[in-house]
Amino acid sequence: MNMLLSQIAKQINARKVTTDASFKRLSTDTRTLQPGDLFVALVGPNFNGHEFIAQAQQKGAVGALVSEEIDTDLAQLVVADTRIGLAELARLRRQQMSGLWLAVTGSSGKTTVKEMLGHIFAEAGSVEVTQGNLNNDIGVPLTIWNMQAQDVDYRVLELGANHAGEIAYTCRIGLPQIAILNNAQDAHLSGFGSQRGVVETKGEIISSLSASGQAVLNMDETSFDYWSTLAGEREIWSFSLANTQARVYAKDLQVRADASDFVLQVDAQSVAVHLPLSGQHNVANALAAAAAASAAGLSLAQISRGLANCEAYKGRLVRHQLANDVLVIDDTYNANPASVRAAIDVLAQQAGTRCLILGDLRELGDASRSLHEGLGSYAAQAGIEYLIGVGSRVAAAVSQFALEEGRYPVAVASQDEVSPYLQGLPQQQLSCLVKGSRSSRMERVVELLLQKDQ
Template sequence: MKPTLADLARRLNAPLSGADAGFSRVISDTRQLQPGDLFVALVGERFDGHDYLDEARQRGAVGALVSRAIDVALPQVLVGDTLAGLQDYARSWRGDYAHPVVAVTGSNGKTTTKQLLAAVLAARGPVLATEGNLNNHIGVPLTLARLRDDYATAVIEMGANHLHEIEALAAIAQPQIGIVTQAGDAHLEGFGSRDGVARGKGELFAAIARQPQGIAIINADDVYAPLWSALAGGAQQIRFGLSAAADVSADEIQSYAIDDGRNGMRFTLSLPNGEAEVSLPLPGRHNVLNALAAAAAGYALGLSADVIAAGLAQVQAPSGRVAWKRIAPNARLIDDSYNANPTSLAAGLQLLAALPGERWAVLGGMAELGATAESLHVEAGRSARALGLDRLYVTGAMSPHYAAGFGEGTRVFATHAELIAALRADIAACASPLTLLVKGSRSARMELVVHGVVQAPQDGVDGGVH
């Protein structure tokens, strides 16, 4: 599999102007371009990639996929729609890849599960895995375009906030193995209800059912397991979870200290053909379930329990997802700021509540919850109170609803800067062992709070975060 401009043009039945050349990666953002890349001139409501063709040339691009010819000294493949062209190329290129493709989706845990999958499946050889959160109609084809024969497995993360989006991504990626981590109250504005979420995620299993040797990896503990099993049809089905219905399960689960205040989980991994002791360097029972999903894929691809356990022990938490940071001799911060929905927030609060010492939750709002947004924030506040958390700090438009649920003692802040200043002062005044959980949707930008608390005051964060 050696990509060239001529091969791209052939697959898309499109003309190539300029000389043929091989390319290494397919990139849609000139800021990420490296010499030898192909540039895709995508067009959106607020941008037009064609305006950056000369910049792409200057950065070393060997060619461009365009929907109109541009007078730039750069070979160009001309198509009617560059996004459709990118997707069609990725589908065709994927068709030439002879090794297993594993797709993972779900309301929560898909990025962590992707990381776990990559760690486990590395035992089979090099793994191509989705970088960051490139999990949509652009990111999935960009990832598939990186497929090469020397990758023994590809792990493709898929995200969606409407029905039929996973269906479209699966048609491009053509996975033989599909995993749905779980269905929760995420993207309710687009899906309409949790039932809609479950059906949207289940589109992956419907695609797996159409594969000649498809394997559906189903969360046995999820209430929607029967729906997903029906959608998977005649495909082989492997169930993971903590219930008796699971084929891949965990026993004797316990938390353990790693170093510098970080916690992990130890458990006995049980497969249909063996057991192994696992030391997972990620905290929380929810991550045990993510690990079981990855283990089920490893089992499906012929790996032993011992090999899977060794892979799970090597994983690192993705940035902003339950990452532990030491912020004072007596204080640590759990950075789970990357995103939030009611299910993932509940898991985070339960993780925090199980820890010793003072426990403070620092929360931004949860987005895309539609008409249920206010009540779900009230419920989250009530849960924090019921779990016995010592303090709740909140910011953003949903703050009054968190406060209504948590009640007396909620501290509400209008800006990130005010929240950071208060946290710094309160942390300095706290003599007890202390753990903070920072979490919120992407739009809440709670990573700014993490940065502001972790960095020293002289770094000038106080006046620059809004």
């Protein structure tokens, strides 16, 4: 749906419109900008989008949202703050859009839950979900604006945060009717200050619901009671891996190296589910998605079919079988201590020799060393034979891993050093799991191993 700058100027408290222009999409990045887009000139500590307005015009932008008027013939919508202006544009757009809106947050698993819901809702109607990981105070407004305006039955937003108040901010824009809180773990501790800060910030998704909203909460989390209090009189859909007091839980669970089967119980009804994803944590993700879909009114048959159609998302336990009988499991998208432990559990289920290739975990604050040490101990106790640590922080995990008899650790400085070391390991039935924080760029290890296999 195209809109005129003059139409929206008053609604977002714009100071000025230099000349009018019609646009459909928003873009904050000239590298991905498409002809006809409105370029949003964001300003941050290390960048100023106003410096790229000429480039945006060359790429076909029809106008720019700016906080300082530029000497150009490109149409400009002048606001006090382009970040807030972007949010106001998205909120205006959201109020004009159809469909049932859901939002999911959590320290881990939120992208997987979002993708699962995409498959489930496809069994019942049309659906749009957040693309990639556009889940912060910039990505959420862009996602909403660039979605189809009408004729969509279900919309699923992914909400991330690295500081208090961010989820409340994006909820005011997205206005979810069903909120899914998957978990709260040791992630972004440097931004939240403590584990309690993580719990409270994730809880903002519940407090932001309207009185008629529904909350999907993980009963296996120690913060469940606190989140339930935040929900107040709103309807709660609790889920659990095994707690039969939850409204949604799993029975007869069988977790294998590459898939899981279980009976999904939702209130008084049940259905068999085949989930083509590895790991007990992915069963928990599936239960979160099933609870949200139940809140949305879908049948158990639709939920079961949707979960059966799921596939591993890029960088999340994607399996690559190499020609030399080596299995590489790519779980490099991101990492926090809890998600690393879940990945280790998956690796431990593989037959043969197991090697964990672990990069640094970032944003853990003062607890960084002890948390890395804990991961080294966890891997050793899980029976993992080899650990390759890439980076300076993960050296603490390597040292702790070495304390267990029969374990073989090594520390390397870069991703390029991993492949030569692997060549010295027993190749027959060798399984390698690669993981680390996004900033550790552990996907480079996977790329090098796959290139070598060609």
